[in-house]
Amino acid sequence: MDPVRYRILGTTQALRTDGTVVPVGGARLRALLTVLALRAGRTVPVGLLVEEVWGGDPPADAPGALQALVGRLRRALGADAVASDEGGYRLTAAPDDVDLHRFERLAGEGLRALADGDPDKAAVVLDDALALWHGPALADLPDRAAEAARRDTRRLDVLRARHSAALALGRAEQSLPELTALCDSHPLDEPLQTLRLRALRDAGRTAEALDAYEDVRRLLADRLGADPGAELRSLHAQLLRLGDDSAGSAPVADAPAVGNLRACLTSFIGREGDIETIRGDLTAARLVTLLGPGGAGKTRLSQEAAETLRHAMPGGVWLAELAPVDDPAAVPEAVLTAVGARETVLYGAGAEGIRAAVADRLDDPVARLAEHCSRSRMLLILDNCEHVADAAARLTEELLERCPGLTVLATSREPLGVPGDCCRPVEPLP
Incomplete structure (x- = not known):
């Protein structure tokens, strides 16, 4: 049987290399495939499979019901797709055959490229990572809240990095619509708000950026009783200078380092x-x-x-x-x-x-x-x-x-x- 790739960033699917969808019918069957694909190449214990597939409400003969479900999955995907190991079952797929694990690999590459000062590479790789999402993560798990929240947080990290790369490449106008939508759905996310203000500044819309800063400041005060962080305050100072001098001015010096790390008294070599x-x-x-x-x-x-x-x-x-x-x-x-x-x-x-x-x-x-x-x-x-x-x-x-x-x-x-x-x-x- 042809190799199969798996999607769990959205509705769970199995696809052949030519893009043909392998029918995986039934909520329980898709939940089983989701749990196995989440841990592709690793043995998943029977107890954990039962807990996640039936969402804390297992049948009377849970191991027997699971075995029957595995049999159905093998008939759909091929006999060798799911291996029986001591104490559990394993999806015989490489991590890169699963969109979630491919997303994590590409996200890591893109974030490293951005940290290394290569926004061109970062933009391409992070776009590839984000294109793998086709809906809510792990949508077919009965109890997906905690695990899916971690994946959604990771996706938001990648979105921030993708827009940072775009701003570094001078694409502020293209980024603004999505940044505005993201800030509307995550209003207390200061890094996102900072990116939106930077995009407005880079697009020459200083007055709008200053108004947006005031909106964020009031929101943080009302919701959290807090002031904006150091990065937002530093950016606000730049915007004020730009507003005072339409010809622009020298960038404001970086804000002082924040934290409690003590200065080291000796050099550090060998590492x-x-x-x-x-x-x-x-x-x-x-x-x-x-x-x-x-x-x-x-x-x-x-x-x-x-x-x-x-x-x-x-x-x-x-x-x-x-x-x-x-x-x-x-x-x-x-x-x-x-x-x-x-x-x-x-x-x-x-x-x-x-x-x-x-x-x-x-x-x-x-x-x-x-x-x-x-x-x-x-x-x-x-x-x-x-x-x-x-x-x-x-x-x-x-x-x-x-x-x-x-x-x-x-x-x-x-x-x-x-x-x-x-x-x-x-x-x-x-």
């Missing part, structure tokens, strides 16, 4: 290749974990790699040192302290009323962190996670789901086990 690799990882994935034994240099390496991305992080680069944390329950508070988002204690007339009004929001440190980290693109380093790995993993997964502009770089002696984690081993220097 240049590792830094470049990790930099690439951080442009392609939202969670990167440096794995290695104690004393391998993970902490210093994480900070040196993070320094290379400061310019792309208007929300700052923040280091949370978890080594002193003994109680796993204290991990969120430790991270809050590190990023400077702990509760402000209010005193004086009217303070009681203000405290009462925000009490619910301030009671939950994870909610406070999510609110803080969702305001602008930010890199968070979680250092020495191994002794609180479960707590660090739970916090990381929740923050990544709720904060589309957040990237996390962790150091640990063991993987965190968070979906989408890019693990990078670190060996001691000779």
